[in-house]
Amino acid sequence: MARINPAISQITPTTTLTYFLLLLTTTTTITPILAITNLTALLSSFPDFSSFTSLLASTPSITSDLSNRSALTLLVIPNSYLSSSLDLTRRLSPSSLTDLLRYHILLQYLSSSDLHQLPPAGALITTLFQTTGRASSNFGSVNITRNPVTNAITISSPSPFSSSNATVLSLIKTLPYNVSIISVNSLLVPYGFDLMASETRPTLGLNITKALLDGRSFFVAASLLSASGVVQEFEADEGGAGITLFVPTDSAFSDLSETDVSLQSLPADKKADVLKFHVLHSYYPLGSLESIVNPVQPTLATEDMGAGSFTLNISRANGSVAIDSGIVLASVTQTVFDQNPVAIFGVSKVLLPKEIFGRNPVLTSKPGSSDMGNALPPAVALSPESSPKMLSSAPGVREEKSGVGGLQRFTTLPLLCALVVWYCI
Helix, strand or coil: CCCCCHHHHHHCCCHHHHHHHHHHHHHHCCHHHHHCHHHHHHCCCCHHHHHHHHHHCCCCCHHHHHCCCCCCCEEEEHHHHHHHHHHHHHHCHHHHHHHHCCEEEEECCCCHHHHHHHCCCCCCEEEEEEHCCCCCCCCCCEEEEEECCCCCEEEEECCCCCCCCEEEEEEEEECCCEEEEEEEEECCCCCCCCCCCCCCCCCCCCCCHHHHHHCCCCHHHHHHHHHHHHHHHHHHHCCCEEEEEEECHHHHHHHHCCCCCCCCCCCHHHHHHHHCCECCCCCCCCCHCCCCCCCCCHHHHHHHHCCCCCEEEEEEEEEEEEEEEECCCCEEEEEEEECEEEEEEEECCCCCHHHHHHCCCCCCCCCCCCHHHHCCCCCHHHHHHCCCCCCCCCCCCCCCCCCCCCCCCCHHHHHHHHHHHHHHH
């Protein structure tokens, strides 16, 4: 009888399962872009793109948008081509400029071979701007086509009425299969994009405090906003891309008072950060919130405290809009005011940022209180302006899928279950 190799005899079901799990971990992990490189630092070695790099560096919220992305193609414009558009970019509000730059970030890795193997009909690629919910239909995407005779590659809006287009100049750099940087000869403008949405545009002139008092369920919030002075900053932001406020009801503040969390004990600057944490620097009607594609949204506090911090996770759950602060999960309970460019929604809980209160504060519910987080969706008749928009990705395109050789996710649960059953037997 042949002798068994001692090394083989020591392989047990436990070690087999361990090795298999390690293999799965190393082969299926998708590394976020920000763990690989800083885009502005990557571009800093190319002085011919210094103007575009400066624009990108001035929009820190894009860093937050890319925190969970694993593949992208960045379209950059050389200084010589961008110079004619710099006056336009200076007139835009920070939020509008950010959206314009988001339109130059394609959520798919494209190599040189991908570009030269485009089908005759071209390819529709989703951009980061499409995920904001502020693009009409699929106009936050770009259409990439190749001329079979000259091999010239053109990038344009999918709208037949758009005059904005750019020609690919060269492939600048690739980090397979995560980042591709391609130079183009023109700044791209999404179809329907409001280039006049600058900080100089007249504001709505809404008195936010009065709107909350008229709502009759927001006396505490109105008092806090007035006392802190941040309400004037909110009203100043009514121009440009607008604002969206999530205002806790009086009941939400009452529930919070029964816990170990105290807003009153915070210094003035921290109170202001908490209040700014309840505001998005863009106008989102209810329909857009319900169908938002990019769930992680920067707040006014993000702009003050740095990219990636003080963000809200917004999704649709149980027929309502759910808002996750990282500590509490609240829901939109009613529409207080909705007129472009200002939307004010009542929410069931005070949104507590983890940057101030930590990830595990003591939140003891008041005895006998109902779970406000399960509030019913608001009964609001949407105006045509605030009706739901199409926010899905471009047809036939999946976000973050590499053009060639990209990592593909696959389900490991059935395999793990089989291994566990085998081990137990």
